[in-house]
Amino acid sequence: MxxxxxxRVFVRVAESGGFAGAARALGMSPAAVTRAVAALETAIGARLFIRTTRSVKLTDAGGRYxxxxxxxxxxxxxxEAAAAGSTATPTGVLTLTAPVHFGRLYVLPVVTDYLARHPAVSIRALFLxxxxxxxxxxxDVGVRIGHLADSGLSAIRVGSVRRVVCAAPSYLERHGVPETxxxxxxxxxxxxxxxxxxPEWRFGLERRIAVAVHSRLTCxxxxxxxxxxLDGWGIVRLLSYQAASAVAEGRLRILLSDDEExxxxxxxxxxxxxRAPAKTRAFVDLAVAHLRADPRVNPVG
Incomplete structure (x- = not known):
């Protein structure tokens, strides 16, 4: 054997409290159960049970084993469940979440690609x-931006973004460019x-700086x-992907880049x-591949 x-036989004997009960549960003869436990004891070189005519008790070694x-x-x-899930056909309803702006720009293309690949799945996308x-x-699946708390979630890192301070050229012409x-x-x-x-924005890598700011406008x-x-009202701090289009078009200018966190x-x-079902594993695999391949999310160098 x-x-x-x-x-498996040993665990069932321990849980059943006897060889006869384990034999009934396993569909084996009591003699076969006895031989299996004896063979296991011989293989590991330790006695697992103390047997009497009335009871079967675990030894100290048996309890640890x-x-x-x-x-x-x-x-x-x-x-085995994971292997079966990886080959099963994804079906059912998949619920996912991501930040609003990031979800619209980067997760929605994953969603539409996934739906084209897996016609038996429907998706409920919560961009929050x-x-x-x-x-x-x-x-079922989430995209998180930021350092993760110890939440017990399975997490795969796919990239990073910067926190950037920026303003419109029209604002900087009127009020000047902050140098520090x-x-x-x-x-x-x-x-x-x-x-x-x-109450403060933080800057710097090795030398950390905290600057108290007062937002007269909070959205x-x-x-x-x-x-x-963009209307030139003031200076805003965003994640780099949120400002990327306006920066590329020259409508916003990134400030204090040398002081970024x-x-x-x-x-x-x-x-x-x-242990996730096939629908979830398939989406995670596709999302990881999409996001890691996007230089805006996973910049090289």
Whole structure:
């Protein structure tokens, strides 16, 4: 009898409290169960049970070995389920979440590609500028921008973005260009609901600088803050992808680039990891491939 089957028999004997109960549960003869446990004891060189005419009890070694066997058998079952899921046809409804602006620009193309590849799946896309509890809200996959808390989620890093300070040329012509982060105290600042909640903006890599800012205008969406900056009202701090189009067109200018913080990571996350159903695993694989191949998300050099 192979070692794994011996482990399964041993675990069942321990859980059943006897050889006869384990034999009934496994559909084996009591003699076959006894031989399997004896063979396992011989193979590992330790006695696993103390047998009397009335009871079967684990030895100290058997108790330790039981926990190891349960862990090993669980990991094997998980690996087999993952392998089966990877070859199964994706079906059902997939629910995903991502930040609003990032979702529209980068995740939606993944969604449409995925739907074309997997006609048996429907997608519910929730583009929200807040961190959702994926377990409580029934989310299968998420894209997170920022450093992850220890949440138990399976996470795959796909790239990074920068936090950039920018303003319209018309604003800079009227009010001048800030040369250092502390110069921002003398400028009109546009906040968003996220950045506006903070009393300071942080700069620098090795030498960290925190600058207190007062946002006379705070917007609850990035699009509104971006529009105000484009109108020349003030200086705004955005993630680089949010400002990329306006910067490329010359409608915004990035400021204080030498004082930027370290880039912010982007992850594709899932609560279930390797145990996820085929629909989720297929989307994660496609999203990772798309996002890692996009130089705006995963810049080279």
């Amino acid at each position: 192979d070692r794994l089957q011996g482990m 039981l926990e190891d066997c349960r862990r090993i058998l669980s990991e094997i079952a998980e690996a 500028d807040r961190i959702v509890n994926m377990m409580e809200e029934g989310i 982060p502390r110069d921002l105290r003398e400028h009109a600042v546009i906040g968003t609901s996220n950045s506006g909640a903070l 609850n969406t990035v699009d509104a803050a971006l529009a105000a900056a 370290a880039p912010v990571p982007i992850h594709v996350v899932s609560p279930e990891g390797r």
